[in-house]
Amino acid sequence: MKTDDLNDTLRDSGDEGVRNRFDQRRPYDRAEAWPEPDMAVLRLQRRDAPNLPIEIFGERWSGLIRNNAEASACPMDYVAAPLLAAASAVIGHARWPRAGETWAEPPHLWCASVGDSGDGKSPGADMLYRHVMPEMERRLAIDFPDQLREAQAATASTTCPGRADRAAPRAVRRHDRTGRCSARPRRPERGHDDPRRARGLVGWHDGL
Numbered sequence: 001m002k003t004d005d006l007n008d009t010l011r012d013s014g015d016e017g018v019r020n021r022f023d024q025r026r027p028y029d030r031a032e033a034w035p036e037p038d039m040a041v042l043r044l045q046r047r048d049a050p051n052l053p054i055e056i057f058g059e060r061w062s063g064l065i066r067n068n069a070e071a072s073a074c075p076m077d078y079v080a081a082p083l084l085a086a087a088s089a090v091i092g093h094a095r096w097p098r099a100g101e102t103w104a105e106p107p108h109l110w111c112a113s114v115g116d117s118g119d120g121k122s123p124g125a126d127m128l129y130r131h132v133m134p135e136m137e138r139r140l141a142i143d144f145p146d147q148l149r150e151a152q153a154a155t156a157s158t159t160c161p162g163r164a165d166r167a168a169p170r171a172v173r174r175h176d177r178t179g180r181c182s183a184r185p186r187r188p189e190r191g192h193d194d195p196r197r198a199r200g201l202v203g204w205h206d207g208l
Contacts, residue, residue: 052076068127074120078113082125085111086133 009017054062054076065083069076088109096104113121 049075049077052080054080069124072120072123072126074124078115078119078121078124079127081111081113082128084109086128090136 006018006021009021013020052075054065057065057080061083065076065079068079072079088107091107093106096106098104113124115121
């Protein structure tokens with residue numbers, strides 16, 4: 001049977017009935033309403049992380065990982081994970097590992113450094129992400145304006161049929177100035193895509 005709520009009591013018995021309901025309420029028992037919480041949730045109860053097999057990185061890289069971890073006061077794992085992600089981004093599509101005749105994979109690694117706040121995830125990555133990778137991006141972008149001009153000239157010769165190759169730079173300049181072409185533009189052929197400025201070489205790495 002449905003218990004009447006206060007609106008029903010107010011309608012049937014008026015204000016006096018509402019007062020009587022409050023007077024007859026059960027006394028509040030904190031122990032019954034809120035049992036003691038399970039404090040075990042505050043204990044991490046995690047397994048220890050496996051040891052990083054530092055020897056697989058070779059003498060040079062293992063020395064770098066070990067030295068930077070010591071300087072950053074963090075586990076070697078927090079230096080190795082950003083290093084692997086950055087290396088995969090630098091390699092890009094230049095090399096694909098093969099597991100068989102018909103099985104090849106791009107060297108793209110998605111890495112995450114997992115740990116509590118203050119464990120050293122950010123300091124472990126700072127050596128690469130603050131000092132090394134920005135300089136590599138700067139060097140890769142030095143000849144970017146020349147690459148872009150060459151790609152735009154190749155695109156202009158494709159989108160404006162009948163123009164000689166020597167007129168392509170002029171067509172590019174006219175495109176930049178007017179935004180129009182005398183011929184109906186066609187989709188650039190494969191290989192004429194504009195180059196992209198080098199950025200984001202830090203790879204796919206995050207901290208959790």
